[in-house]
Amino acid sequence: MHTLSVYFREARAQVLATWRTPQFLIPSVALPLLFYGVMGLGLSRGREEVAHFMLANYVIFAAIAPAMFGFGAGVAAEREAKLIELKQIAPLPAGGYLIGRLAAALALVGASIGLLGVLAWFGGVKMEPGRWAATLGLGLASAIPFALIGLNVGLRFSSQGATAIANLLFLGFSLFGGLWMPLNIMPDWFTRIAKVMPSYHLGQLSQMLSGMQPMADVQQHVSIVVGISVAALIGAWAAWRRQMA
Numbered sequence: 001m002h003t004l005s006v007y008f009r010e011a012r013a014q015v016l017a018t019w020r021t022p023q024f025l026i027p028s029v030a031l032p033l034l035f036y037g038v039m040g041l042g043l044s045r046g047r048e049e050v051a052h053f054m055l056a057n058y059v060i061f062a063a064i065a066p067a068m069f070g071f072g073a074g075v076a077a078e079r080e081a082k083l084i085e086l087k088q089i090a091p092l093p094a095g096g097y098l099i100g101r102l103a104a105a106l107a108l109v110g111a112s113i114g115l116l117g118v119l120a121w122f123g124g125v126k127m128e129p130g131r132w133a134a135t136l137g138l139g140l141a142s143a144i145p146f147a148l149i150g151l152n153v154g155l156r157f158s159s160q161g162a163t164a165i166a167n168l169l170f171l172g173f174s175l176f177g178g179l180w181m182p183l184n185i186m187p188d189w190f191t192r193i194a195k196v197m198p199s200y201h202l203g204q205l206s207q208m209l210s211g212m213q214p215m216a217d218v219q220q221h222v223s224i225v226v227g228i229s230v231a232a233l234i235g236a237w238a239a240w241r242r243q244m245a
Contacts (some may be wrong), residue, residue, distance in 0.1 A: 001236055006096060007096055007099055007100075008099065008212065010096045010099065010100040010156060011099060011100045011104075012103075014100035014102075014104040015103055015107045016099055017104070017106045018070070018104040018107070020110060024070070024074075025066065025108070026068065026208040028065045028066045028069070028070075028108045028112065028189050029108060029111050029112045029115065031065060031118060032061055032065075032112050033112070033115055033116060033119060034052060034170075035061070036055065036058045036116055036119060036120070036121025037119060038048055038166065039054060039180070040055060040058060040086060040120070040123070041119070041120075042075035042125040047112070048124045048125060048126065048147065049212075051120060051123050051124060051125050051211050052120075052125045052127070052211075052212060053125075053152055053182075053209065054117065055117075055120040055125055055135070056135060056203070056207045056209075056210040056212055057178070057179040057180075057206065057207075057211065058116055058178075058179070059113050059116060059135055059136060059138065059202050059204045059206060060138075060139055060142050060179055060199055060203050060206055061115075061179045061180075061199075062111075062112040062113050062116060063109045063139055063140070063142035063143040064105075064146050064169075064170055064173050064174060064199065065170060066105040066108040066109050066112075066143065066150070067105050067109075067143050067146030067147040067150045067164050068146060068149075068150045068153075068166040068167075068168075068169055068170045068173075069100060069150070069163075070104060070105045070108070070147070070150065070152030070155040071105065071146075071147045071148075071149075071153070071154050071167070072103060072150035072151075072153045072154045072162050072163075072165065073100075073153075073154065073159065073162045073163040073166045074101070074153040074154065074155055074189060075101065075150075075151060075154025075155060075162075076153070076155075076158060076159045076161070076162030076163070077159045077162075079154065079155065079159075080158065080159045084243065085090035091149075096234050098240075099124055099142035101147075102143075102144070102147055104133055105147050106140065106142050106143055109139070109140055109143040110140055110143075113136050113140055114136070114192030116139075117132065117134075119137050120211075122185070128211075129209065131210055131211055133207065134209040134210075135210040138202065138206050138209055139206065140147060140203060142202050142211070144229065145198050145202075145225060145228060145229040145232065146173070146198070148150065148229055148232035148233050148236055149169065149176055149198075149228075149232045150169075151232075151239075151240075152232055152235045152236050152239060153165050153166055153238040155239035155240060155242075155243055156234065156239050164208070172197070173188055173197055173198070173199040174192045174199065175201040176190060176194050176197050176199075176200070177197040177198075177199025177203055178190075178199075178200055178203055179199055179203055183200075190217045198224070198225050198228045198229075201221040201222075201224050202221075202225060204217075204220070204221050205221050205222070205225075
């Protein structure tokens with residue numbers, strides 16, 4: 001029970017620290033809302049199916065920035081500042097720092113996705129309660145594979161390098177994953193790249209859960225996302241072990 005209390009306190013501290021950093025908080029929460037308001041609602045011109053389609057993509061998009069920058073650039077900056085070493089000598093259970101970081105990322109993603117859902121509802125998107133829960137829930141769960149990828153970046157590169165790579169991954173996952181625009185209007189080579197992006201497969205699952213696509217190749221999409229997540233977890237664990245040595 002004492003160990004769980006320590007985990008909870010570290011998670012709470014990380015969440016509060018994140019919410020008190022407006023230069024990180026505002027873009028992470030506001031950017032998906034701005035993009036969806038302009039591209040999902042503004043450009044749809046009242047067409048509910050377009051706003052519906054874009055919502056399914058943007059709940060995945062909302063998970064990328066907090067994971068990439070919180071676990072990528074954020075961890076790299078704290079590693080360079082020796083704050084992670086300070087955590088090592090503190091009476092904190094193994095993994096407490098990372099669990100706290102994940103809690104902070106999930107809090108940001110949850111806030112962004114919740115506001116996206118409210119905006120979409122007022123924008124005329126209609127779904128059954130179960131589909132709303134499944135779509136928004138998948139968006140929240142999507143933070144985990146992106147966080148593992150970001151953690152690899154944060155533990156392996158300098159602060160400046162991690163920021164640059166996090167930006168590249170953020171743009172790559174969003175653009176090549178088909179989250180900003182349908183891949184059927186893009187060149188064929190976009191589709192080939194998309195199939196190795198976790199954002200593409202999560203986006204396809206989100207489209208299915210929201211009712212915009214029929215359920216097809218679900219096992220394939222899930223397997224690829226799980227495979228990428230496991231590979232990222234192994235890489236992050238190896239990098240963390242070197243950091244702790």
